[in-house]
Amino acid sequence: MNSLTVEQVLKEKKTSDPDSVKELNLGHKALTDVSCLSKFKNLEKLDLRFNNLKDLQGLKSCVNLKWLSVVENKLQSLNGIETLTKLNVLNAGKNKLKSMNEVSSLVNLGALILNDNEISSICKLDLLKDLNSLVLSRNPISEIGDSLSKLKKLSKVSLSNCRIKAIGSSLKSCSDLKELRLAHNEIKALPAELAVNKRLLNLDVGNNMITKISGLEVLGTLSCLRNLNIRGNPISDNDKSVKQVRKLLPPSVNVFNAQPLDKISRKEKHTRFNTDDETFDARHNKSAEEEQSKEDRKIKKSSKRNKSEEDEEEDGKSKKKKSKSNPNVDQVETEEKEEDKQKKPPSNKDDVEKKQKRANPKEELDAIDDAETSFAEIFSWDKVSKGSEDSVEKKKRSSVKETGLVRVIDNKKNKKKKTEKNQSKSVVIDLPMEVEIGLGGESKWE
Incomplete structure (x- = not known):
C-alpha cells in the first residue's frame, strides 16, 4: 500500500467521524502519500515511522498535532511542517535531511530528535523557548556557534558522533543543562565557560582528543556532576593522568568511566594496603x-x-x-x-x-x-x-x-562467631554496578 485513504483510516478506528480521531499508528505500511490525513482536524498524535515518505506536505492541515514520529522514512526536507506550531515532540531521526531550518517556527517544541541525518549546521532556534531536549547525534556538524544562545530551558543535549572541534561559549545560556553528550568528536579541551552549567549531572566526552589535564580543569567547578566519561581520550591512556583527573572531580561524582567511583577507590585502597x-x-x-x-x-x-x-x-x-x-x-x-x-x-x-x-x-x-x-x-x-x-x-x-x-575481642566464646561474621562482612563488600545515563550510544529521548 503506497497511499492512504480516509475510508481505510475510519475502518481501522471503527468510526465514521474523522473529528473523533485523535491518535493514529500508521507505522510499517510503506506509505508514500498521507495527504488524506488533512481531513482529521483533531489529530494530536501520529506515528508514521518506517514508511517511504519523501516530504511532509500531506500534514499541513493537521494543525493540532502535538506528537509526531517520522523515523526511518526517505525525507530529504521537513517542508510542510512549518504550520504544525502546536508540536511538542518531533522525531525525524534516520532520514536524509540536509537542513533543519523548518523547525525554527515550531515555538512549542519541547523535544527535537534529528539523529542520523545529513545535517551540517544547526539553525537558529531562538524562538524555541520551551525546548528542553535536543538530539543531533551522528550528523556532520562541525560547530555549535550561537544557535543555542537563547535556549535557557535546554536540559539534555546530544551531539555525539559529529565533527565538533570546540564548544566555546555555545552553552553559556543553557543554565538548566543537566545532560551533555559529546562523545566521538574532535574536542581537545573543555572550555572554562562550561562552569556556567552548574546543574550538569551527566557529561560524556569520551573518544575525543583531550591530551592534557588542563583541558579538564573546569570539571572541578561542576558541583552537581554525578557521572563522567572520558574513556577513549589520549589522557585516559595514562594511569597517572586518570588519577589527576579524579582528584579534580567534585565529591558529587559517583560514576567515573562507567564504574562506581567508590568501588574504584576501594580497590586502589586495598592494593595500596597490600x-x-x-x-x-x-x-x-x-x-x-x-x-x-x-x-x-x-x-x-x-x-x-x-x-x-x-x-x-x-x-x-x-x-x-x-x-x-x-x-x-x-x-x-x-x-x-x-x-x-x-x-x-x-x-x-x-x-x-x-x-x-x-x-x-x-x-x-x-x-x-x-x-x-x-x-x-x-x-x-x-x-x-x-x-x-x-x-x-x-x-x-x-x-x-x-x-x-x-x-x-574475645571476651566470650559465644560471641566469637558473630564477631567473625561481622568482620568478613566489613571487609568484603560488593558494590552494585549501577551504570547511569550519559555514557554515549544511541539517544532515545522521546
Missing part, C-alpha cells in the same frame, strides 16, 4: 620471623627428645646382648620395655610433624603477606576443625592482631 604500605610490611615480617624462630626452637627440642629416646633404645639393645647368658633377666627387661611403650605416647616423626602443623603458623602468615590473597580467604581460616581450635585460634588471633588487619 603492596605499598612499607610500615605494615616491616611490622608484619618482624612478627612472622619471631613466630618462625619460636617454632624452630620447639622443633629442635622435640628432635633432641627423639634422639635421647633413640639412644635409650640402643642402650636397651646392648643390654639385651649382654644378658643373653641370663635369659630370665632378658625376659624381665623385655616385659618392662613393653609396659613402658604402652604407658608412653608414641614419639616418632609423624608426631613431630603433627606438632609442627598445629603450632606452625607459617602457611597462614604467608597467605596474609601475599598481595594476591583476598581478605575473604584470610578470614576463612576461622573455620578450622574443633580438635585443634584452641591452639590454632590463639596463634591466629595473635598473628592477625600483630599485623594490624583486625582487632579481635
Whole structure:
C-alpha cells in the first residue's frame, strides 16, 4: 500500500467521524502519500515511522498535532511542517535531511530528535523557548556557534558522533543543562565557560582528543556532576593522568568511566594496603620471623627428645646382648620395655610433624603477606576443625592482631562467631554496578 485513504483510516478506528480521531499508528505500511490525513482536524498524535515518505506536505492541515514520529522514512526536507506550531515532540531521526531550518517556527517544541541525518549546521532556534531536549547525534556538524544562545530551558543535549572541534561559549545560556553528550568528536579541551552549567549531572566526552589535564580543569567547578566519561581520550591512556583527573572531580561524582567511583577507590585502597604500605610490611615480617624462630626452637627440642629416646633404645639393645647368658633377666627387661611403650605416647616423626602443623603458623602468615590473597580467604581460616581450635585460634588471633588487619575481642566464646561474621562482612563488600545515563550510544529521548 503506497497511499492512504480516509475510508481505510475510519475502518481501522471503527468510526465514521474523522473529528473523533485523535491518535493514529500508521507505522510499517510503506506509505508514500498521507495527504488524506488533512481531513482529521483533531489529530494530536501520529506515528508514521518506517514508511517511504519523501516530504511532509500531506500534514499541513493537521494543525493540532502535538506528537509526531517520522523515523526511518526517505525525507530529504521537513517542508510542510512549518504550520504544525502546536508540536511538542518531533522525531525525524534516520532520514536524509540536509537542513533543519523548518523547525525554527515550531515555538512549542519541547523535544527535537534529528539523529542520523545529513545535517551540517544547526539553525537558529531562538524562538524555541520551551525546548528542553535536543538530539543531533551522528550528523556532520562541525560547530555549535550561537544557535543555542537563547535556549535557557535546554536540559539534555546530544551531539555525539559529529565533527565538533570546540564548544566555546555555545552553552553559556543553557543554565538548566543537566545532560551533555559529546562523545566521538574532535574536542581537545573543555572550555572554562562550561562552569556556567552548574546543574550538569551527566557529561560524556569520551573518544575525543583531550591530551592534557588542563583541558579538564573546569570539571572541578561542576558541583552537581554525578557521572563522567572520558574513556577513549589520549589522557585516559595514562594511569597517572586518570588519577589527576579524579582528584579534580567534585565529591558529587559517583560514576567515573562507567564504574562506581567508590568501588574504584576501594580497590586502589586495598592494593595500596597490600603492596605499598612499607610500615605494615616491616611490622608484619618482624612478627612472622619471631613466630618462625619460636617454632624452630620447639622443633629442635622435640628432635633432641627423639634422639635421647633413640639412644635409650640402643642402650636397651646392648643390654639385651649382654644378658643373653641370663635369659630370665632378658625376659624381665623385655616385659618392662613393653609396659613402658604402652604407658608412653608414641614419639616418632609423624608426631613431630603433627606438632609442627598445629603450632606452625607459617602457611597462614604467608597467605596474609601475599598481595594476591583476598581478605575473604584470610578470614576463612576461622573455620578450622574443633580438635585443634584452641591452639590454632590463639596463634591466629595473635598473628592477625600483630599485623594490624583486625582487632579481635574475645571476651566470650559465644560471641566469637558473630564477631567473625561481622568482620568478613566489613571487609568484603560488593558494590552494585549501577551504570547511569550519559555514557554515549544511541539517544532515545522521546
